[in-house]
Amino acid sequence: MSDPSQPNLLEVEDLWVRFPTRSGVFDAVRGISFSLGKERLGIVGESGSGKSMTGRAILRLIRKPGRVEAKRISLEGRDLMPLSEKEMRAVRGYQISMIMQDPKFSLNPVLKVGQQIMEAYQVHTKGSNAEARQKTLDMLEAVAIRDPERVFNAYPHEMSGGMGQRVMIAMMMIPDPKILIADEPTSALDVSVQTQVLDIMDKLVRERGMGLIFISHDLNLVASFCDRVLIMYGGRIVEVCDADKLHEAKHPYTRGLLNSLPQLDKPCDKLEVLKRDPAWRDEPSVSGVL
């Protein structure tokens, strides 16, 4: 559980992500503030609500002409906003790493996956090839890959959806970052492998004090896995709650999301569909700062 007496790893104040378009500026994230301690912080919300853009903005990975604005994005007290692109490269991967929502898209299609994980390890540690290779195989095994040797020598297109996702996870965890931003990291995994992968992340948080931002559509999973949850709508935070209280959330939007889930033990003909209220967009963003 997060402990308020501990200093925060990350503090984000008044974050905006804006895209100039032909029909004016589109604000994908609209002035949100939150903090991250040594905890598992969930971000949920419907498609397009700005979850991925929030994660990417922290690492300044928003493609031009999009831009990031914030009063402050500070990592252990150091503001990242004024850093040069070169200085940001030293932050990415090493201090904060991100598992992207689109695993195969983020891997180099012409390089063997083992090679790519080894490189991620060697960028920040001066380990030998033999050591990096062993670390890579161990990591593949840790994310429940059945035959690590084969996958080490495979190209991205030779992997199943869930295998590609686990390769990305291995690659992002191997440099041992202080903060891990995981964007839908287990959406392609069967529930059993999912449990094993979450267990590794859980250990990194509990044993090494890593901070985890866990972006997911899976409300039941977030409720059982995370400590706190930010619920996003239209680029803002509409509600913040303790994860184990997610099922008691108050906001009609959060309730709508919860009610649209199919349930194994409660069959129905038609699923409930969320009815959006335009007024939600204009509500002020709730602070997620602890």
Place this chain on the structure above:
Amino acid sequence: MSGIILKDLDVWFGQGANRVDAVKNANFAVPLGESFGLVGESGSGKSTILRAITGLAETWSGTIIIDGKTLGHKRDSEFYKTVQMVFQDPYASLHPRHTVDQVLSETLSLHGFDDIENRIDKLLLDVGLGPSFRFRYPHQLSGGQRQRVAIARALAPEPRILLLDEPTSALDVSVQAEILNLLTDLRAQRGLTFLMVSHDLSVVSHMCSRMAVMQNGYIVEILSVEDMRGQNASHPYTRHLLASSLGFTSSEAAQ
């Protein structure tokens, strides 16, 4: 009348020492109009079964019968009017430099439709995207918006059999509900047959009357939705999946 019949299907990749046996001796039949699920371990061969049916995995043996026709190793355009697939990975399945409009109009003209303008509007509306999305490129769409475009593309030729590979795993739960309701309606209206892969047991149970459970290339069990809901599984792996689907318990806490 069966929509899909698989008999002794083996699918493999590579050869010699590098051979990977992705699907081993798969057998099942899906009657026309039924919705059948494939669930199971990641890497167990679920997508490969769909890819063998659509002709994307070319090294296979056994028998595949679609709509009464036994398939060879080549697929003609008639086949793709009957069978369409929605891919697992919405990022890889859309061309990065084609707008939504291009993707859909290309598919429509390929299958000889006219009245393309109206059809595109209707398709976008069907999958819950407004006309404002029509001229966007894939990188200007969120993950869920891309998957809706991919579903619209699959619906365009008005197929009778849809192969759905994790159609909603990239979608948020509210869009998932909309898409699942849409698929349910389309199936009822047009008598469609579905073969659907998902690792979400509640989703498969909502959509399918029967499902096959796969592990390491094998179908280990075929069971009805009632058995799934009632936790009446006979194979240990299926029971393990059912137990894991109840939510995350830290291994620490479990000890």
